[in-house]
Amino acid sequence: MHVPLPVDQSGSDSHNQTDPLLPRRPIDRLARPLARFLHIEATSGIVLMICTAVAIGLANSPWAETYLGLWKTKVNLQIGSFQFEHSLRHIINDGLMSLFFFVIGLEVKRELVHGSLSDIRRATLPIAAALGGMIVPASIYIAMQYGQPAVRGWGIPMATDIAFVVGCLALLGSRVPNSLRILLLSLAIVDDIGAIIVIAIGYTDHLDLRYLGMAAVVIGIVQFFSYIGVRRFPPYIVAGLIAWFAFHESGVHATLAGVILGLMTPAKASIVPERFRVYLNQTSKSFEEEHLEVRVRRGEQVRMLQRISRETISPLEYLETALHQWSSYLVIPIFALANAGVAFQLSNINDPVAVAVILGLVIGKPVGVLGFSFLAVKSGLARLPEGLSWSVLAAGSFLAGIGFTMALFIDGLAFGDDGFTNAKTGILVGSGISAVLGMTFLLWTLPKPAVQSS
Structure with a gap:
């Protein structure tokens, strides 16, 4: 009973576009048609x-x-x-x-x-x-x-x-x-x-207040994670599984x-697009450098770029x-x-x-x-x-x-x-x-x- 995600009203089909920076791979011949099929509104x-x-x-x-x-x-x-x-x-x-x-x-x-x-x-x-x-x-x-x-x-x-x-x-x-x-x-x-x-x-039909209280504590921990800025998913996944078990045993x-x-x-x-653009401009200079010590740090920079782009x-x-x-x-x-x-x-x-x-x-x-x-x-x-x-x-x-x-x-x-x-x-x-x-x-x-x- 899902409500479809908002679609791009510009008329462009982003899922049909091939990124020119990525090499063509044999799996793409299967993956891209499948991706297009899955993004058709009525497919589900x-x-x-x-x-x-x-x-x-x-x-x-x-x-x-x-x-x-x-x-x-x-x-x-x-x-x-x-x-x-x-x-x-x-x-x-x-x-x-x-x-x-x-x-x-x-x-x-x-x-x-x-x-x-x-x-x-x-x-x-x-x-x-x-x-x-x-x-x-x-x-x-x-x-x-x-x-x-x-x-x-x-x-x-x-x-x-x-x-x-x-x-x-x-x-x-x-x-x-x-x-x-x-x-x-x-x-x-x-x-x-x-x-x-x-x-x-x-x-x-029935409530076990012990497990219901346990569920409430776990939900509170999740809220605390969010408040202090935990952005990694594993802590939330573990907390979610514990909350599921507590609800299951509580009767709810x-x-x-x-x-x-x-x-x-x-x-x-967490990050507005304007700040992300500034970061990209600064980072691009590092990738233009040819010094060995800069190239060694590229793995770290890529991981940082992934993390920051996720926060946009x-x-x-x-x-x-x-x-x-x-x-x-x-x-x-x-x-x-x-x-x-x-x-x-x-x-x-x-x-x-x-x-x-x-x-x-x-x-x-x-x-x-x-x-x-x-x-x-x-x-x-x-x-x-x-x-x-x-x-x-x-x-x-x-x-x-x-x-x-x-x-x-x-x-x-x-x-x-x-x-x-x-x-x-x-x-x-x-x-x-x-x-x-x-x-x-x-x-x-x-x-x-x-x-x-x-």
């Missing part, structure tokens, strides 16, 4: 769709028992009397997904400091739309499951999977107004914040450690750029393979839980997004962005009903590591219907592409 959605299709296909194949049993494989770590044993799916959902949530924390921090949520006037509409898109689906689910054990899954239809949404918008090309893209991306960020709150409050979901550390990441650079961007920007693709193209696909495998049976679709999830996504999401947006605009708290009509917003609001990654994640929290097959069926069917309806209505409401005259 395509990879996610493929992994989802593979998981569903294998779960309904003759190899289903082997495939589904793979994720129940026990992983055991024992040190002395301490033993840490969980299923492979649990390791993925609680461990590997912490990287996903760390990147979410970075994205939320970026939007709060520099992005669309930094200005309350711009943020009001996506906040209102996201609140509607969470409250109405959850209310539909609760109303349909009230008094039943499965009411615990009320958080499932609340979140939007932005990777799939971006993929759908990319298929429509330039016809989609930029204002709709920005609104849906901002909505997804607020959705993420809401999902984090839901996970922390709604799906914590361990992935919240990733969110908290992401939100704590500094968003300002904020830790938040550096980490988000470095980890975004790992999260989008490794963590989320593995999560999909481990959780999207559903053995489809026609009777599952008629199950009350599946119906509640489907209605929450297909009906609740667009009604909530459009209804709360309308109220915010009519009350004067927000205004409709220029170039975005109510009909286009109504069509786009159906895409908000594509709930996949976070919906499956909350399904696991509500019904155990393996999740609930009928709830998963509702997620996949509801998301598919939402995607088809959103694409169809957008094709109908968006302006037709101009016909090129010969």
Whole structure:
């Protein structure tokens, strides 16, 4: 559910440029096309769709028992009397997904400091739309499951999977107004914040205050590291692992450690570009010298140059750029393979839980997004962005009903590591219907592409 990183609006494709200073190597013939592919905005959605299709296909194949049993494989770590044993799916959902949530924390921090949520006037509409898109689906689910054990899954239809949404918008090309893209991306960020709150409050059964206190101490140490200016990553990695373990043992979901550390990441650079240019001018003179003693020190100067150049961007920007693709193209696909495998049976679709999830996504999401947006605009708290009509917003609001990654994640929290097959069926069917309806209505409401005259 990642929000794509800001793109270069100048029209240049920096990823297609070959640095003339670097020699051509055989590996570049593979690496450069792959890099271009990974930087296409919709690619992560395509990879996610493929992994989802593979998981569903294998779960309904003759190899289903082997495939589904793979994720129940026990992983055991024992040190002395301490033993840490969980299923492979649990390791993925609680461990590997912490990287996903760390990147979410970075994205939320970026939007709060520099992005669309930094200005309350711009943020009001996506906040209102996201609140509607969470409250109405959850209310539909609760109303349909009230008094039943499965009411615990009320958080499932609340979140939007932005990777799939971006993929759908990319298929429509330039016809989609930029204002709709920005609104849906901002909505997804607020959705993420809401999902984090839901996970922390709604799906914590018990608390071990000892481990929770340990987590608080480690978070304090991380803040102290930042305060005294520690810029090397290893101390933070060690502290992050300890914080993850403490949250995991405390009863609070361990992935919240990733969110908290992401939100704590500094968003300002230590060195302004002007000072860096002065340093480069001074250093260039050293590289022009031909004296032996100067050449011996070049290794030291290169290391210093690397360190200083790193400080010209904020830790938040550096980490988000470095980890975004790992999260989008490794963590989320593995999560999909481990959780999207559903053995489809026609009777599952008629199950009350599946119906509640489907209605929450297909009906609740667009009604909530459009209804709360309308109220915010009519009350004067927000205004409709220029170039975005109510009909286009109504069509786009159906895409908000594509709930996949976070919906499956909350399904696991509500019904155990393996999740609930009928709830998963509702997620996949509801998301598919939402995607088809959103694409169809957008094709109908968006302006037709101009016909090129010969």
